[in-house]
Amino acid sequence: MAVFEDRYVAHSWVERNGKLLLLRRRVGRYLGGRWDIPGGTVEPGEQPEDAAVRETLEEARLRVAITSQLSHYTNVDTEGRPLRFHTLTYRVVEQNxxxxxxxxxxxxKHVWLSLEEAASLPLVWHVQATAQSILQQEL
Incomplete structure (x- = not known):
């Protein structure tokens, strides 16, 4: 039985006037060319909520506050390393x-799009899954 090390990645679901903030990952980086939301690795000793807030400031220069958790996905490393990733997405409100x-x-690049508009873009898998979950809840 494989032993996996848990790693956490935290993201912010930033909406403004009913539109979601999407950031295109630079080509040459992991998942380059795909559209993502602000977020990144939770540092040792850091809470996931704090990481989401910090990453949003670092990646988009937006100050946000967490309101709720939207999703939590778990997957093993796609490159075969003994890692299990926990990808958490938080709904946030902008402070500025x-x-x-x-x-x-x-x-x-960045864009503000409705969930329906965002569906036409090549989204990072966890953004697509979270968006689909929200759209299904709205039905």
Missing amino acids: HSDVVLSEPEHD
């Missing part, structure tokens, strides 16, 4: 309605 300023090494 400022312009998005991207972290250029990570992302090359």
